[in-house]
Amino acid sequence: MEQKMLDALNEQMNFEYYSAHIYLSMAAYAGELGLAGFEHWLITQYEEEVFHAQKFYHHIVARGGRAVIKGFEDPEEDYDSLLAMLKTALEHEKIVTARIHDLVKLSDKLNDYATHNFLQWYISEQVEEEETFTDLIQKVELVKDAGLYILDNELKSRTFTPPSE
Ligand code: OFO
Secondary structure, eight states, X not given: OOHHHHHHHHHHHHHHHHHHHXXXXXXXXXXXXXXXXXXXXXXXXXXXXXXXXXXXXXXXXXXXXXXXXXXXXXXXXXXXXXXXXXXXXXXXXXXXXXXXXXXXXXXXXXXXXHHHHHHHHHHHHHHHHHHHHHHHHHHHHHHHHHHHHHHHHHHHTOOOOOOOO
């Protein structure tokens, strides 16, 4: 494999591990909010990202390359809200999609058909990743409105009873 392709694949492998850390940090944030379901869901997302990274690792090794493990910057710890956190996740996935597309372009340019073929899985996966977060954001927004509706109805029943004196 050409060095340029190998470097780019290594970079993406490490970026996938970085994604894993971001989602684990998001899981911890959700857990702190008392949202055990979101925490669980995000830990599952963390596991998926580790899987994505490992697929890169195996492709690099299978092609005779050396997987180079790097560190990455600290993920964010806090968010303004659950919704803000999910929107950050969606933006992150859009970055990943663009990065995968750049890798595909590079594999085309270098006539690296094996890598081109390998990357097809990630193209489909990124469609799913963006769809998943878009759906979740929509659901949280709907539920939030429903919660407001319930609270609004509850407030309608407030009465004032003047103190008897
Ligand atoms: Fe690996 O797809 Fe999300 O980041």
